[in-house]
Amino acid sequence: MLRTIDLRGGLPDPAAIRTALPRPAEDPASVQGDVLALIEDVRTRGEAALLEQADRFDGGRPPSVRVPVEEIRAAEQALPAEIRSALGIAIERVGAASRAQLSEPVTTRLGDGARVQQRWMPVRRVGLYVPGGRAVYPSSVVMNVVPAQTAGVRGIAVATPAQRRFGGRAHPVILGAAGLLGVDEVYVMGGAGAVGAFAHGVPGIGLGPVDVITGPGNVFVAAAKRAVAGLVGIDSEAGPTEILVVADGSASPDLVAADLVSQAEHDVLAAAVLVTDSPELAQAVDEAVARRAATTFHAERVAASLQAQQSGIVLVDDLAAAVVVSNAYAPEHLEVQTRDPWPLVAELTEAGAIFVGAATPVSLGDYAAGSNHVLPTGGTARFAAGLSVRPFIRQQQVVDYDLDALREAQPVVRALSDAEGLPAHGDAVDARFS
Structure with a gap:
């Protein structure tokens, strides 16, 4: 059901990864x-x-x-x-x-x-x-x-x-x-x-x-x-949702499939991606996805999402390569389902939110984890963050100098304002000492 993208045989560069894993055809x-x-x-x-x-x-x-x-x-x-x-x-x-x-x-x-x-x-x-x-x-x-x-x-x-x-x-x-x-x-x-x-x-x-x-x-x-x-x-x-799961052979195929389907039901443009170094897991997940997709409530929507260009299974040589793929893709939601996830989590730096272990599905974050589910999509997790108090507050600097402190800074202001051809800036400081 899911297309397979084989990136084995060496570490692909980020541009090649993004080409192999295109986002939905529609963009802002x-x-x-x-x-x-x-x-x-x-x-x-x-x-x-x-x-x-x-x-x-x-x-x-x-x-x-x-x-x-x-x-x-x-x-x-x-x-x-x-x-x-x-x-x-x-x-x-x-x-x-x-x-x-x-x-x-x-x-x-x-x-x-x-x-x-x-x-x-x-x-x-x-x-x-x-x-x-x-x-x-x-x-x-x-x-x-x-x-x-x-x-x-x-x-x-x-x-x-x-x-x-x-x-x-x-x-x-x-x-x-x-x-x-x-x-x-x-x-x-x-x-x-x-x-x-x-x-x-x-x-x-x-x-x-x-x-x-x-x-x-x-x-x-x-x-x-x-x-x-x-x-x-x-x-x-924050556009159409996306999930990327990094998993090895220890992961449960049915749980990975359940999480891919859960995000695919949002939208026909939703992206569901598995990155794994286990061909056996890849095949088992594909079969489990097909079973779940056929019986889920939004079967038609899910099928459209999973069979579109933005979804698929990516085969890599090892988990180090999986980290490279994930960081290049910069997913909105990133799940890590491996034997020892925490060393990978330290290296997985480009994601809106990271969900660690089989007991932490993305759907928990959608409702009850305490994290915010308004997250950057479309690769913008490389530079953008999920919703927090930050967009609603402004950092403001309050500057308070007395005359002695200003006198100490006076030659600095004078030298730099003259160097920039803005002597009135220096004059404004000098005026305090006329």
Whole structure:
């Protein structure tokens, strides 16, 4: 079922690896023109454009773009007990991990009377995107809102696409999760239009522009975040999901297959990759994947994902080569299922999140591990990180010098400002001693 990519016979270079393991055919650049037009439409026509885009791309025209607070409260009250409990546990665990990411103010003394303080300030307002196309993600409400609240953000707005089965309204479990977290500003809008609305604001519905936009989504959401980056901050371009499993002959074929199928059910563009030095495991996993894919709930979607160019089984000579392949690919989710995983984990540096051992599947991280499931995709894990408190806070330096400390620095400023042809900079310091 899965294609086999044989990279045995020496260590391939990163460029060759990326060629052998292409990402999905769609990428943000391919839809950039359409996305810019959708964003501009929202910027100029506001609510009317959002309603039309909901009808055209999502689940129909909502009764109103902004969800009434009463509807959020009712959805929270209607949450089934098991879902309320599960969301509560997820909120607690993600909150604990998020609090560990906070930094305390630090003051550096550079001499008598010379101090620089590093402090971290929350942004004023954020827009959090919760996807709702092929699946509905109350867990993404948790993963976005909790780090923002932990960072101290006061203004939190959530956007989620209209759902046809609910008459163009937001999914009630999404609303319930928002209500559980105390968020009462929710908008029924999806895709590029939602990102554009967050970036530019829509005064007619009381939506003020935000400072930071975060959250996963499809290729249109990723392209839209790229388009507005600079006007606002973004977390990363979190597009179609991907999993790469590094495994040796000790791994359970059925468990590896279960994890590959679990991510393939997200999207036909999802990538599922096994890298192994065991041909026997490769064959056994392929057979197990075929069995599971045929009987899983989203069988058609899973088959499309697993048989596409972005999925496959990669054969390598040894686990050292597996590390090279994984680091070159830089997966969103990386699982390590080997006899002795920790030496490999030390070398596996390019990944959004790493899941170690057979008892740590990616699906645990999607819901209840305490880690965040909004992660960089498409190889951007080489330079981007998963969602944390960091996108919601700004490091700020507070500089405090007295006159004696300034006098000591005076010749340094004078020499460098003159060297740069900016003598007024030096004059500004000299003026303190005239």
